[in-house]
Amino acid sequence: MAVQPEKTETLVGMAILALLVVIAAGILMRQSRYDPQWFTMSRSEHEIPQAAGELSHLQELLPDGWVPLTPLETFSPENLSDKINGKAELYLAAGFQKLESQRFKRSDQDDSWLELFVFDMGSTRNAFAVFSTQRRTGSTPVDLTRHAYQTENALFFVHGRDYVEVIAAEEGLADEMLAIGRNFVERKPVQSDELSEQSLFPRKNLNAESIALLASDAFGFSRLNNIFTAKYNIAGQEMRAFLSVRPSGADAQQLAEAYHAFLLENGGSDVDSGTNLPEIKLIEIFDLYELIFVHGRVLAGVHEAESKDAALELGLTLYRELQEVDESQ
Amino acid sequence: MNRREFLSRTLRAGVLAAAAGSLSYWLYDGRGPGPDSTAQGNLVVLPDFSVPELSGRMSVITGADRIRTVDMGLKAVGGIEAFIRKGDGVLIKVNAAFASPPILGATTNPQLVSHVATLCRKAGASSVVVTDNPINDPQSCFTLSGIGDAARSAGARLMLPTGSSFAPTTVPHGKLIRDWPLLHAPFQGVNKVIGIAPVKDHHRSGASMIMKNWYGLLGGQRNIFHQNINDIILELAMMVKPTLVILDGTTSMMTNGPTGGSLSDLKQTRCMIVSTDQVAADACGASLLGKRAADLPFILKAQNAGLGTADYESLNPAREAVG
Numbered sequence: 001m002a003v004q005p006e007k008t009e010t011l012v013g014m015a016i017l018a019l020l021v022v023i024a025a026g027i028l029m030r031q032s033r034y035d036p037q038w039f040t041m042s043r044s045e046h047e048i049p050q051a052a053g054e055l056s057h058l059q060e061l062l063p064d065g066w067v068p069l070t071p072l073e074t075f076s077p078e079n080l081s082d083k084i085n086g087k088a089e090l091y092l093a094a095g096f097q098k099l100e101s102q103r104f105k106r107s108d109q110d111d112s113w114l115e116l117f118v119f120d121m122g123s124t125r126n127a128f129a130v131f132s133t134q135r136r137t138g139s140t141p142v143d144l145t146r147h148a149y150q151t152e153n154a155l156f157f158v159h160g161r162d163y164v165e166v167i168a169a170e171e172g173l174a175d176e177m178l179a180i181g182r183n184f185v186e187r188k189p190v191q192s193d194e195l196s197e198q199s200l201f202p203r204k205n206l207n208a209e210s211i212a213l214l215a216s217d218a219f220g221f222s223r224l225n226n227i228f229t230a231k232y233n234i235a236g237q238e239m240r241a242f243l244s245v246r247p248s249g250a251d252a253q254q255l256a257e258a259y260h261a262f263l264l265e266n267g268g269s270d271v272d273s274g275t276n277l278p279e280i281k282l283i284e285i286f287d288l289y290e291l292i293f294v295h296g297r298v299l300a301g302v303h304e305a306e307s308k309d310a311a312l313e314l315g316l317t318l319y320r321e322l323q324e325v326d327e328s329q
Numbered sequence: 330m331n332r333r334e335f336l337s338r339t340l341r342a343g344v345l346a347a348a349a350g351s352l353s354y355w356l357y358d359g360r361g362p363g364p365d366s367t368a369q370g371n372l373v374v375l376p377d378f379s380v381p382e383l384s385g386r387m388s389v390i391t392g393a394d395r396i397r398t399v400d401m402g403l404k405a406v407g408g409i410e411a412f413i414r415k416g417d418g419v420l421i422k423v424n425a426a427f428a429s430p431p432i433l434g435a436t437t438n439p440q441l442v443s444h445v446a447t448l449c450r451k452a453g454a455s456s457v458v459v460t461d462n463p464i465n466d467p468q469s470c471f472t473l474s475g476i477g478d479a480a481r482s483a484g485a486r487l488m489l490p491t492g493s494s495f496a497p498t499t500v501p502h503g504k505l506i507r508d509w510p511l512l513h514a515p516f517q518g519v520n521k522v523i524g525i526a527p528v529k530d531h532h533r534s535g536a537s538m539i540m541k542n543w544y545g546l547l548g549g550q551r552n553i554f555h556q557n558i559n560d561i562i563l564e565l566a567m568m569v570k571p572t573l574v575i576l577d578g579t580t581s582m583m584t585n586g587p588t589g590g591s592l593s594d595l596k597q598t599r600c601m602i603v604s605t606d607q608v609a610a611d612a613c614g615a616s617l618l619g620k621r622a623a624d625l626p627f628i629l630k631a632q633n634a635g636l637g638t639a640d641y642e643s644l645n646p647a648r649e650a651v652g
Contacts, residue, residue, distance in 0.1 A: 028356075081464070082552070085552075086586075088552070089532060089533055090532050103428075134584075134585050136584070136593040138593060152591070152592045153591060153592050154590055154592075167591070169430035
């Protein structure tokens with residue numbers, strides 16, 4: 001037998017339905033006037049408001065005789081591309097969190113200026129990734145932090161979780177840039193910025209300045225992330241060794257197999273390594289050689305060696321190095 | 330509740346659900362939001378600025394002095410007078426994307442802008458507009474890049490984007506640029522368009538040259554297009570059919586583009602490319618970066634769309650060396 005609703009229930013029900021109709025009408029009205037530009041932060045919104053004469057904390061790093069040219073700007077992952085356009089992807093893939101930047105000039109010279117960029121990358125590892133993948137060849141190492149160099153017009157370094165760039169509009173400002181760098185480092189004490197993987201590369205034939213961390217898409221393979229690489233020169237041939245410490249041995253093995261399959265799918269073919277180490281895979285692809293192996297949790301290998309012998313020489317050296325590290329622990 | 334009542338209520342609920350679903354489907358806009366749906370009847374489309382009888386012209390001039398190489402390059406394709414006639418309204422689209430000093434090569438060289446603007450005026454142009462919608466703050470970009478002063482000194486009108494500078498556009502047959510804000514105000518009274526861009530490495534697309542430089546004509550939240558970089562460059566080339574393009578490879582940004590930052594990112598490649606074919610110009614510019622056209626998908630896509638040729642040698646470009 002049906003139960004008739006009470007009058008109060010009916011009224012409440014009607015009120016809810018009326019409210020829903022009003023909400024739906026509101027949504028329809030708003031949607032009909034939707035403009036994505038309204039949902040794009042304006043420049044003034046993503047900049048930290050800075051009152052005239054107010055000191056930014058970056059300004060405190062300046063040597064004497066330098067003053068702000070423009071206000072402090074702050075960018076988040078959502079609007080980093082408003083500052084560095086297409087290069088934003090590089091930072092975002094490496095874990096970028098925040099950028100603060102500001103331009104400064106000599107107080108008596110308007111056209112003598114530089115810009116300071118402080119990228120908060122969330123960790124030393126992430127900061128090293130963007131530092132190392134952009135490292136300029138032929139640059140001069142600087143005794144500022146473990147990872148620091150300068151070029152004719154710029155200074156680049158990693159300090160803790162920050163990747164810092166000081167870029168001048170002219171040559172000849174090396175001292176001023178270094179002064180800013182030193183002030184930055186002194187005012188912000190950090191833990192050691194040593195990355196353990198760096199010490200796993202064999203020293204022989206190594207170009208120590210070439211060690212880089214590829215945060216993602218290493219060697220064109222989308223699953224190959226967090227890969228350290230280092231350049232070697234063996235008998236006049238340049239090639240790269242690579243290694244990556246994975247969460248588990250099984251993960252390393254799985255990734256090695258996936259990378260191996262990727263190479264074969266893209267025109268590579270297996271080559272007999274001639275070693276008695278079955279875990280070593282040697283692949284010839286486009287007249288170059290790739291070598292892959294797994295040692296414990298470490299996926300390692302050689303990338304783009306010009307000859308089989310060179311690939312094997314570097315690959316076996318790396319293999320033995322990892323064995324020695326294991327035995328010493 | 331008896332069985333009859335249960336079935337009746339179930340039926341009513343089903344009808345309500347179907348009605349709600351149908352209403353949602355009817356209201357669903359699969360194309361996504363446009364910049365201003367109320368302005369769909371006011372879409373603007375850029376006209377074709379090319380000069381048909383001058384198509385397929387190209388010169389590749391070697392030298393370190395931009396003024397001399399661009400002069401020679403223009404002369405080799407017929408002279409500026411062949412392109413700019415008395416009374417023309419000229420728009421020069423520069424790359425002023427960053428508030429970056431000229432020495433870093435991230436923006437169009439100001440001397441080159443000044444010189445080309447002057448040539449246009451001497452050829453009889455009634456007005457010369459220099460414009461871009463930069464990534465960074467427009468005022469800072471045009472000031473610090475030196476382009477603002479360069480344009481003004483040449484008697485050109487500098488047009489910085491403002492909120493009212495944009496109008497929605499849709500690229501015919503385009504999939505990305507649909508009802509999207511276009512920097513349109515500077516095109517008022519313009520019948521000739523010249524693109525001037527530096528040769529740069531680009532982290533996302535591999536290279537930023539002439540076709541990528543039209544990106545600075547878009548407004549809105551355009552960074553979403555970076556996820557589809559080759560297709561957006563293709564559509565930009567579909568959107569703008571220029572009178573002439575000048576690709577400045579005097580100094581090329583070989584690494585860490587598009588911003589660079591260090592002089593060591595640059596290489597003196599000593600080349601000025603002048604062409605009426607923007608695809609050919611980019612294909613030639615790619616070689617300055619040590620790349621082939623085949624390495625840059627947007628070039629092949631543009632060629633396949635009939636916008637020009639990636640085989641720039643087929644245009645028999647005039648080659649000269651100055652200095």
